[in-house]
Amino acid sequence: xxxxxxxxxxILVSRNMTSVTDGGDVGQTDxxxxxxxxxxxYALTGMAEFVGNADIxxxxxxxxxxxxxxxFSYLHDNTKTDIDTAMVAGFGDQ
Amino acid sequence: xxxxxxxxxxxxxxxxxxxxxxxxxxxxxFSEDDAINWTWTNIIESGxxxxxxxxxxxxxxxxxQRERLVECCGTYFRFAKDGDPAKSAWLMSDDGxxxxxxxxxxxxxxxxxxxxxxxxxxxxxxxxDRQPLRxxxxxxQSGRQGYRHSEIFRKPLI
Numbered sequence: 001x002x003x004x005x006x007x008x009x010x011i012l013v014s015r016n017m018t019s020v021t022d023g024g025d026v027g028q029t030d031x032x033x034x035x036x037x038x039x040x041x042y043a044l045t046g047m048a049e050f051v052g053n054a055d056i057x058x059x060x061x062x063x064x065x066x067x068x069x070x071x072f073s074y075l076h077d078n079t080k081t082d083i084d085t086a087m088v089a090g091f092g093d094q
Numbered sequence: 095x096x097x098x099x100x101x102x103x104x105x106x107x108x109x110x111x112x113x114x115x116x117x118x119x120x121x122x123x124f125s126e127d128d129a130i131n132w133t134w135t136n137i138i139e140s141g142x143x144x145x146x147x148x149x150x151x152x153x154x155x156x157x158x159q160r161e162r163l164v165e166c167c168g169t170y171f172r173f174a175k176d177g178d179p180a181k182s183a184w185l186m187s188d189d190g191x192x193x194x195x196x197x198x199x200x201x202x203x204x205x206x207x208x209x210x211x212x213x214x215x216x217x218x219x220x221x222x223d224r225q226p227l228r229x230x231x232x233x234x235q236s237g238r239q240g241y242r243h244s245e246i247f248r249k250p251l252i
Contacts, residue, residue: 023108
Protein backbone atom coordinates (compact mmCIF):
# COMPACT_ATOMS: atom_id res chain seq x y z
CA UNK A 1 0.00 0.00 0.00
CA UNK A 2 2.35 2.77 -1.12
CA UNK A 3 1.55 6.39 -0.40
CA UNK A 4 3.29 9.72 -0.43
CA UNK A 5 3.75 12.20 2.36
CA UNK A 6 4.17 15.96 2.72
CA UNK A 7 1.21 18.22 2.05
CA UNK A 8 -0.14 16.68 -1.12
CA UNK A 9 0.35 12.98 -0.73
CA UNK A 10 -1.46 10.49 -2.89
CA ILE A 11 -2.25 6.84 -2.57
CA LEU A 12 -0.53 4.99 -5.37
CA VAL A 13 -1.95 1.52 -4.78
CA SER A 14 -4.20 0.33 -1.98
CA ARG A 15 -6.36 -2.49 -0.71
CA ASN A 16 -8.79 -2.29 2.22
CA MET A 17 -7.94 1.38 2.78
CA THR A 18 -10.29 4.28 3.44
CA SER A 19 -7.80 7.12 3.59
CA VAL A 20 -4.37 8.42 4.43
CA THR A 21 -4.01 11.66 6.41
CA ASP A 22 -0.84 13.59 7.11
CA GLY A 23 -0.02 16.76 8.94
CA GLY A 24 -0.18 15.93 12.65
CA ASP A 25 3.56 16.25 12.90
CA VAL A 26 6.54 15.96 10.59
CA GLY A 27 6.80 12.38 9.33
CA GLN A 28 3.37 11.44 10.64
CA THR A 29 0.78 9.59 8.60
CA ASP A 30 -2.59 8.32 9.79
CA UNK A 31 -4.12 5.40 7.95
CA UNK A 32 -7.72 4.23 8.23
CA UNK A 33 -8.84 0.78 7.09
CA UNK A 34 -12.01 0.19 5.07
CA UNK A 35 -12.84 -3.01 6.96
CA UNK A 36 -11.56 -2.79 10.52
CA UNK A 37 -9.48 -5.44 12.23
CA UNK A 38 -11.20 -7.26 15.08
CA UNK A 39 -9.01 -5.45 17.61
CA UNK A 40 -5.83 -3.46 18.04
CA UNK A 41 -3.62 -6.57 18.07
CA TYR A 42 -2.46 -7.06 14.52
CA ALA A 43 0.86 -7.02 12.73
CA LEU A 44 2.11 -4.00 10.83
CA THR A 45 5.13 -3.89 8.60
CA GLY A 46 6.47 -1.12 6.43
CA MET A 47 9.26 0.39 4.41
CA ALA A 48 10.14 3.98 3.53
CA GLU A 49 11.68 5.34 0.36
CA PHE A 50 13.62 8.56 -0.13
CA VAL A 51 14.21 9.31 -3.78
CA GLY A 52 17.78 10.48 -4.31
CA ASN A 53 18.64 10.31 -0.63
CA ALA A 54 21.22 7.94 0.78
CA ASP A 55 19.63 7.99 4.21
CA ILE A 56 17.78 4.89 5.24
CA UNK A 57 14.12 5.42 6.02
CA UNK A 58 12.54 3.68 8.96
CA UNK A 59 8.86 3.26 9.63
CA UNK A 60 7.60 3.09 13.19
CA UNK A 61 4.09 3.14 14.50
CA UNK A 62 2.39 5.38 17.01
CA UNK A 63 -1.15 4.53 18.03
CA UNK A 64 -2.81 1.43 16.60
CA UNK A 65 -6.54 0.85 16.84
CA UNK A 66 -8.86 -1.60 15.11
CA UNK A 67 -9.83 0.97 12.50
CA UNK A 68 -6.43 2.38 11.68
CA UNK A 69 -2.95 3.33 12.78
CA UNK A 70 -0.52 6.22 12.97
CA UNK A 71 2.87 5.76 11.38
CA PHE A 72 6.06 7.79 11.79
CA SER A 73 8.92 7.88 9.33
CA TYR A 74 12.49 8.50 10.48
CA LEU A 75 15.94 9.04 9.09
CA HIS A 76 18.73 6.75 10.27
CA ASP A 77 19.62 9.26 13.01
CA ASN A 78 16.13 8.91 14.49
CA THR A 79 14.85 12.31 13.37
CA LYS A 80 11.34 12.32 11.99
CA THR A 81 11.01 13.29 8.37
CA ASP A 82 8.47 13.35 5.58
CA ILE A 83 9.32 10.66 3.08
CA ASP A 84 8.63 10.16 -0.60
CA THR A 85 6.91 6.80 -0.42
CA ALA A 86 5.74 4.53 2.35
CA MET A 87 4.83 0.91 1.78
CA VAL A 88 2.75 -0.56 4.56
CA ALA A 89 0.91 -3.82 5.14
CA GLY A 90 -1.21 -4.99 8.06
CA PHE A 91 -1.95 -8.65 8.90
CA GLY A 92 -4.55 -9.81 11.38
CA ASP A 93 -8.04 -11.00 12.15
CA GLN A 94 -10.95 -9.05 10.71
CA UNK B 95 -8.19 14.87 -11.37
CA UNK B 96 -8.97 13.48 -7.92
CA UNK B 97 -9.72 15.62 -4.91
CA UNK B 98 -8.11 15.62 -1.51
CA UNK B 99 -9.76 16.70 1.75
CA UNK B 100 -8.11 19.49 3.71
CA UNK B 101 -9.07 20.43 7.25
CA UNK B 102 -7.66 21.82 10.49
CA UNK B 103 -7.64 19.53 13.52
CA UNK B 104 -8.54 20.55 17.06
CA UNK B 105 -4.87 21.33 17.78
CA UNK B 106 -4.84 23.83 14.91
CA UNK B 107 -2.76 21.65 12.58
CA UNK B 108 -3.41 21.74 8.84
CA UNK B 109 -4.27 18.21 7.74
CA UNK B 110 -4.51 16.61 4.32
CA UNK B 111 -6.55 13.46 3.74
CA UNK B 112 -6.39 11.41 0.58
CA UNK B 113 -9.34 9.06 0.10
CA UNK B 114 -8.30 5.62 -1.15
CA UNK B 115 -10.31 5.94 -4.35
CA UNK B 116 -8.93 2.78 -5.93
CA UNK B 117 -9.47 0.60 -2.90
CA UNK B 118 -12.98 1.91 -2.21
CA UNK B 119 -14.01 1.50 -5.85
CA UNK B 120 -12.71 -2.05 -5.93
CA UNK B 121 -14.22 -3.15 -2.62
CA UNK B 122 -17.49 -1.24 -2.56
CA UNK B 123 -17.93 0.13 -6.08
CA PHE B 124 -17.77 3.70 -4.78
CA SER B 125 -17.73 6.67 -7.11
CA GLU B 126 -15.44 9.62 -6.32
CA ASP B 127 -18.21 11.42 -4.39
CA ASP B 128 -19.12 8.25 -2.49
CA ALA B 129 -15.47 7.76 -1.56
CA ILE B 130 -15.16 11.32 -0.24
CA ASN B 131 -18.36 10.97 1.76
CA TRP B 132 -17.28 7.60 3.19
CA THR B 133 -13.80 8.89 4.03
CA TRP B 134 -14.97 11.99 5.88
CA THR B 135 -17.63 9.99 7.75
CA ASN B 136 -14.98 7.44 8.69
CA ILE B 137 -12.64 10.13 9.99
CA ILE B 138 -15.38 11.56 12.19
CA GLU B 139 -16.76 8.25 13.40
CA SER B 140 -13.34 6.76 14.11
CA GLY B 141 -13.14 9.21 17.01
CA UNK B 142 -9.39 9.55 16.45
CA UNK B 143 -9.51 13.30 15.98
CA UNK B 144 -12.39 14.31 18.22
CA UNK B 145 -14.15 16.18 15.43
CA UNK B 146 -17.88 16.20 14.78
CA UNK B 147 -20.09 16.37 11.70
CA UNK B 148 -20.15 20.18 11.71
CA UNK B 149 -16.34 20.35 11.43
CA UNK B 150 -15.21 22.44 8.46
CA UNK B 151 -13.41 20.74 5.59
CA UNK B 152 -12.51 21.60 1.99
CA UNK B 153 -12.23 19.59 -1.19
CA UNK B 154 -9.16 20.62 -3.16
CA UNK B 155 -7.97 19.39 -6.52
CA UNK B 156 -4.72 17.54 -6.05
CA UNK B 157 -3.04 19.53 -8.85
CA UNK B 158 -4.11 22.86 -7.26
CA GLN B 159 -2.69 21.77 -3.93
CA ARG B 160 0.65 20.88 -5.50
CA GLU B 161 0.74 24.26 -7.24
CA ARG B 162 0.20 26.02 -3.90
CA LEU B 163 2.86 23.91 -2.23
CA VAL B 164 5.43 25.32 -4.62
CA GLU B 165 4.40 28.84 -3.57
CA CYS B 166 4.68 27.80 0.09
CA CYS B 167 8.28 26.52 -0.38
CA GLY B 168 7.11 22.94 -0.01
CA THR B 169 6.58 21.96 3.58
CA TYR B 170 9.56 23.95 4.89
CA PHE B 171 7.35 26.24 6.97
CA ARG B 172 4.81 23.63 7.92
CA PHE B 173 6.29 22.53 11.24
CA ALA B 174 8.39 24.30 13.84
CA LYS B 175 11.52 22.41 14.87
CA ASP B 176 10.31 21.96 18.44
CA GLY B 177 7.08 20.38 17.20
CA ASP B 178 4.87 23.06 18.74
CA PRO B 179 1.76 23.21 16.53
CA ALA B 180 1.16 26.81 17.61
CA LYS B 181 4.37 27.77 15.81
CA SER B 182 3.46 26.12 12.52
CA ALA B 183 3.48 28.79 9.81
CA TRP B 184 0.79 27.13 7.73
CA LEU B 185 -2.71 28.54 7.81
CA MET B 186 -5.72 27.43 5.86
CA SER B 187 -6.88 29.91 3.26
CA ASP B 188 -10.47 30.42 2.14
CA ASP B 189 -10.08 27.87 -0.64
CA GLY B 190 -8.76 25.15 1.67
CA UNK B 191 -5.20 25.38 0.46
CA UNK B 192 -2.32 26.37 2.76
CA UNK B 193 -0.86 29.86 3.03
CA UNK B 194 2.25 30.86 4.95
CA UNK B 195 2.02 33.17 7.95
CA UNK B 196 5.12 35.29 7.36
CA UNK B 197 5.73 36.18 11.01
CA UNK B 198 5.74 32.54 12.05
CA UNK B 199 7.76 31.64 8.97
CA UNK B 200 10.43 34.07 10.15
CA UNK B 201 10.61 32.23 13.46
CA UNK B 202 10.95 28.84 11.77
CA UNK B 203 13.59 30.08 9.33
CA UNK B 204 15.64 31.83 12.03
CA UNK B 205 15.46 28.73 14.18
CA UNK B 206 16.77 26.62 11.30
CA UNK B 207 19.59 29.11 10.65
CA UNK B 208 20.46 29.07 14.35
CA UNK B 209 20.68 25.28 14.35
CA UNK B 210 23.02 25.21 11.34
CA UNK B 211 25.14 28.05 12.76
CA UNK B 212 25.54 26.35 16.14
CA UNK B 213 26.49 23.09 14.48
CA UNK B 214 29.11 24.89 12.39
CA UNK B 215 30.53 26.78 15.38
CA UNK B 216 30.78 23.57 17.33
CA UNK B 217 32.54 21.89 14.42
CA UNK B 218 35.05 24.73 14.06
CA UNK B 219 35.91 25.16 17.71
CA UNK B 220 35.27 21.67 19.00
CA UNK B 221 33.13 22.98 21.82
CA UNK B 222 29.79 24.54 22.47
CA ASP B 223 31.32 27.47 24.34
CA ARG B 224 31.18 29.78 21.34
CA GLN B 225 27.48 29.36 20.95
CA PRO B 226 25.51 32.32 22.17
CA LEU B 227 23.53 31.80 25.32
CA ARG B 228 19.80 31.35 25.08
CA UNK B 229 18.09 34.62 25.77
CA UNK B 230 17.59 35.27 29.46
CA UNK B 231 15.49 37.90 31.15
CA UNK B 232 17.38 41.17 31.44
CA UNK B 233 18.36 41.86 35.03
CA UNK B 234 19.16 45.51 34.52
CA GLN B 235 15.91 47.41 34.63
CA SER B 236 15.84 50.67 32.76
CA GLY B 237 15.46 53.74 34.94
CA ARG B 238 16.66 52.01 38.07
CA GLN B 239 19.62 53.74 39.75
CA GLY B 240 21.21 51.09 41.92
CA TYR B 241 21.50 47.34 42.27
CA ARG B 242 22.65 45.00 44.95
CA HIS B 243 25.50 42.69 43.95
CA SER B 244 23.46 39.59 44.65
CA GLU B 245 20.81 40.79 42.23
CA ILE B 246 23.24 40.72 39.32
CA PHE B 247 25.93 38.16 40.16
CA ARG B 248 25.67 34.70 41.56
CA LYS B 249 28.90 34.70 43.61
CA PRO B 250 30.34 37.32 45.95
CA LEU B 251 33.32 39.26 44.61
CA ILE B 252 35.72 37.85 47.19
